[in-house]
Amino acid sequence: STVTVGDPNGNSQLGPVVSEIQFNKIQKLIQAGIDEGATLVSGGVGRPEGLDKGYYVKPTVFANVTNEMTIAKEEIFGPVLSILGYDTLEQAIEVGNDTEYGLAAYVQAEDLSKARDVAKKLRAGQVSINGGGGDMMAPFGGYKMSGNGREWGDFGFHEFLETKAILGYAPKPAAE
Template identity: 90%
Template sequence: GLDKGYYVKPTVFANVNNEMTIAKEEIFGPVLSILGYDTVEQAIEIGNDTEYGLAAYVQSGDLEKARKVAAKLRAGQVSINGGGGDMTAPFGGYKMSGNGREWGDYAFHEFLETKAMLGYAPKPAAE
């Protein structure tokens, strides 16, 4: 088995701001950083103020507002109100979280070579 030193216990960090390392780095583990905000616009700015953009989460009692916020977040995947995974939806990040997509139809593009052929095209024959 793995040495227990490799595991991170579930941890919540309160009073975090975007200047802190814990807010800037992409952490994989049961870790939650809490950053306060006064307006929805400020929350979107905080969410986008990162070099990364793998996933984001929006929670709201107003689904239409949650969708508007989700559309403004620079992340490859946004889960609204705890929406679960979907292997047919494209998965991948923005910015330093990577390019390309896995899962669903978009994943096939990683295995294709696309060619553009440019040049003279004859006029179609008169009908």
């Protein structure tokens, strides 16, 4: 609720989403979260107060989300956070992997060793630990339905290469 939404050329922290199509998709997903019984903590449908035009979305947080809900199943690509609870680390990993998508994940933990262990088990193309920011030298891309291929770093160049394998190149062993 304290995030300033508005013109990215001003002092705002969050600008508009990319298009009307994306704006409408996000609004439908926020409404689905409400309709399916998630607890709306902040935000909601519609534009932020004072922004009556443009594709601005209220930063929205839902609690008490389950993996059966649409907002847990879909990649929203908007300022919407769905909080899913867990009782054990194994359950957290299971919940995190129970999706068709796997673009990115985030692990927050006091014990860095445990955080690294959880990060290794998550099926996502990029996992940030304790606020680890972006790194243009690290590969970026998703798992599962979040797409194949990588951007950034050395792996990003592989998208532009034609790789060839030549088999049988070595001489055949001499007959005995």
